Amino acid sequence: MASEIKQGTLELVNHLPILQVITPMLIAPILVVLNNKTLSWLLSFVGTLACLFISILLVQAVSDGSVLTYYLGGWIPPIGIEYRIDAANAILLFLISIISAIVLIFSYSSLYAEIPEEKHTLFYSCFLLCLTGLLGVVATADIFNVFVFLEISSLSTYVLVAQGAFLDRRALSASFNYLIMGTIGATFFVIGIGYIYMATGSLNMIDIAERVSQLGDNRTIQAGFAFIVVGMGLKLAMVPLHVWLPNAYTFAPTVVTCFLAATATKVALYVLIRFVFSVFNYEDNFVNELFFLLLMPLAVIAMIAASVIAIFKQNLKKLLAYSSLAQIGYMLLGLSLMSQKGLASSLVHMVNHGFTKAALFMSLGAFMLNTKNVYIKSLRGLGKSMPFTSGAFVIGGLSLIGVPGTAGFISKWLLLEAALETGYWLVAVLIIASSLFAVIYIWKIIEVLYFSDSSESYSEVGALILMPIWILALFCIFLGINTSLTVDVANMATEILFK
Amino acid sequence: MKHHLILKVITKFMVGVIVLFGLYVQFHGDYSPGGGFQAGVIIAAAFILYGIVMGLENVQKVMPIWFAQKAAAVGVLLYALTGFFSIIFGFEFLNYHAISPEHPKHGQHYGIILVELGVGITVTFVMIAIYYSFAGRTPHLDDKEW
Numbered sequence: 001m002a003s004e005i006k007q008g009t010l011e012l013v014n015h016l017p018i019l020q021v022i023t024p025m026l027i028a029p030i031l032v033v034l035n036n037k038t039l040s041w042l043l044s045f046v047g048t049l050a051c052l053f054i055s056i057l058l059v060q061a062v063s064d065g066s067v068l069t070y071y072l073g074g075w076i077p078p079i080g081i082e083y084r085i086d087a088a089n090a091i092l093l094f095l096i097s098i099i100s101a102i103v104l105i106f107s108y109s110s111l112y113a114e115i116p117e118e119k120h121t122l123f124y125s126c127f128l129l130c131l132t133g134l135l136g137v138v139a140t141a142d143i144f145n146v147f148v149f150l151e152i153s154s155l156s157t158y159v160l161v162a163q164g165a166f167l168d169r170r171a172l173s174a175s176f177n178y179l180i181m182g183t184i185g186a187t188f189f190v191i192g193i194g195y196i197y198m199a200t201g202s203l204n205m206i207d208i209a210e211r212v213s214q215l216g217d218n219r220t221i222q223a224g225f226a227f228i229v230v231g232m233g234l235k236l237a238m239v240p241l242h243v244w245l246p247n248a249y250t251f252a253p254t255v256v257t258c259f260l261a262a263t264a265t266k267v268a269l270y271v272l273i274r275f276v277f278s279v280f281n282y283e284d285n286f287v288n289e290l291f292f293l294l295l296m297p298l299a300v301i302a303m304i305a306a307s308v309i310a311i312f313k314q315n316l317k318k319l320l321a322y323s324s325l326a327q328i329g330y331m332l333l334g335l336s337l338m339s340q341k342g343l344a345s346s347l348v349h350m351v352n353h354g355f356t357k358a359a360l361f362m363s364l365g366a367f368m369l370n371t372k373n374v375y376i377k378s379l380r381g382l383g384k385s386m387p388f389t390s391g392a393f394v395i396g397g398l399s400l401i402g403v404p405g406t407a408g409f410i411s412k413w414l415l416l417e418a419a420l421e422t423g424y425w426l427v428a429v430l431i432i433a434s435s436l437f438a439v440i441y442i443w444k445i446i447e448v449l450y451f452s453d454s455s456e457s458y459s460e461v462g463a464l465i466l467m468p469i470w471i472l473a474l475f476c477i478f479l480g481i482n483t484s485l486t487v488d489v490a491n492m493a494t495e496i497l498f499k
Numbered sequence: 500m501k502h503h504l505i506l507k508v509i510t511k512f513m514v515g516v517i518v519l520f521g522l523y524v525q526f527h528g529d530y531s532p533g534g535g536f537q538a539g540v541i542i543a544a545a546f547i548l549y550g551i552v553m554g555l556e557n558v559q560k561v562m563p564i565w566f567a568q569k570a571a572a573v574g575v576l577l578y579a580l581t582g583f584f585s586i587i588f589g590f591e592f593l594n595y596h597a598i599s600p601e602h603p604k605h606g607q608h609y610g611i612i613l614v615e616l617g618v619g620i621t622v623t624f625v626m627i628a629i630y631y632s633f634a635g636r637t638p639h640l641d642d643k644e645w
Contacts (some may be wrong), residue, residue, distance in 0.1 A: 010589045018592040026579045032572035073585075125572075227518035 185234030195224030254365025381454025555582025574621030
């Protein structure tokens with residue numbers, strides 16, 4: 001294509017899908033070359049702001065249901081790699097970009113407490129590579145490209161988690177566990193891609209979808225799908241495959257925990273959704289049975305069991321990590337209902353939970369700057385000495401429970417509606433039960449914060465740390481009142497996916 | 500390895516040959532089997548061989564750690580900038596037509612060379628950096644323990 005054209009014909013606007021992904025990729029090596037820690041932070045922050053700006057433009061462009069495509073290197077798909085942005089991935093691009101920008105504000109002063117200064121440049125570089133990977137997974141429409149970006153993000157994530165070793169050496173074993181599990185997941189995933197390629201001879205999602213529908217009941221495709229579900233199950237911490245998650249979240253530096261909890265597992269879930277709806281046929285019996293017989297029970301177990309375990313955890317980072325597992329259960333449940341409403345609730349919950357969990361982990365990180373650990377007993381009476389951080393934590397906690405007026409309420413309501421619409425009464429009851437468990441473990445923390453006396457008094461953290469926490473907390477409220485960004489875009493996305 | 504004279508002499512001789520072969524694989528990647536990945540590994544093998552025989556301190560005089568780290572980043576940068584070059588001139592990311600719009604075939608050729616060079620640089624120095632970080636950790640072995 002374009003062999004006759006002397007001058008290029010594309011405006012900068014046409015490049016938005018690729019600029020979204022390669023902006024952080026371009027900055028990451030520049031940081032290593034410059035090797036200056038203040039400049040590194042500044043450049044990373046500017047880069048993430050650029051990503052945020054691009055993602056807002058993309059959300060605006062696709063919110064009317066249109067689809068943006070971009071051919072890498074000018075090669076037309078299915079031969080070339082294609083990037084496709086529609087409502088479903090635009091909303092996730094926005095989530096990832098905004099969380100990364102907010103997290104970087106937080107890291108400016110908090111990183112000194114967690115990582116030795118000589119490693120800051122490489123840390124930011126790794127962070128940007130992780131961001132590149134996550135954005136790339138979401139933006140691309142080529143299944144092998146998904147794998148490549150998934151590996152970019154995973155490999156840099158292992159490094160980022162291991163950086164917690166400066167405070168707690170257990171970060172190393174947590175990171176190693178994650179490395180092993182993540183690599184097994186990636187292997188399963190790539191085997192699945194291999195099967196699909198074997199059966200269809202294509203790597204482009206749209207192209208595969210056409211060919212799969214012609215193939216009918218094909219064992220190779222089904223095996224490929226099973227491999228992909230297991231591989232992504234590992235990456236998104238589906239319940240029996242979740243063992244890497246609690247330790248990785250607990251021992252990673254706060255910045256990393258916030259970023260991962262808000263984005264990484266959601267991206268893996270998005271990949272699963274994308275494969276079910278855009279690559280395979282969601283009306284296929286095999287897919288439906290797999291989701292009904294396997295994923296739905298697992299999602300329900302995650303919701304209940306992880307919430308119960310969370311109640312008994314003394315380390316609050318671990319408590320929130322288990323609560324994340326339960327929340328992933330909600331998202332998986334929404335998907336496994338296989339209805340438009342269910343999927344919409346799943347997409348909305350991805351965004352809402354992203355902000356909620358980031359706010360919670362970040363305020364825990366702020367407590368940790370003073371108390372040096374996050375055991376529940378060391379937070380005594382911090383509600384009085386650190387009122388702003390505690391306030392943000394309470395808002396996040398309410399949103400996690402799903403109190404009306406917060407983001408969590410919207411998505412849980414949608415999920416309940418979806419469960420009732422499809423007639424799963426028991427599931428709906430269990431969703432409420434799981435929310436009640438969330439009340440218990442959040443209340444446990446609030447009680448310690450506000451209703452017990454402290455032996456030591458701490459001063460409130462600085463404004464630069466409070467600002468990102470409160471941005472996230474206000475988002476938790478904003479998304480609970482104004483649902484045009486989340487619910488409307490998610491409805492648009494489900495219409496595209498279910499077409 | 501102070502008394503392994505033969506090994507040392509052969510290594511000094513081989514290092515140049517290996518690097519030369521690596522460069523051949525690098526720049527013939529667009530005609531024949533080879534390319535950045537293979538060339539990078541071969542060139543890195545030359546440095547690793549030198550390090551094993553002459554000792555870590557000596558190879559780090561030739562190739563300091565900071566240089567390996569930065570050069571690895573420069574390779575990625577070269578790749579990314581090749582892509583950005585196309586964007587600036589109004590083509591798709593990594594569309595090599597932008598490099599020579601009058602002769603698209605030449606453009607494809609130059610583009611492949613640039614991108615493969617970036618890959619080669621990164622692979623070389625990442626391999627060396629991995630070797631350094633592993634070799635730097637082991638306690639020093641005496642010759643008697645071999």
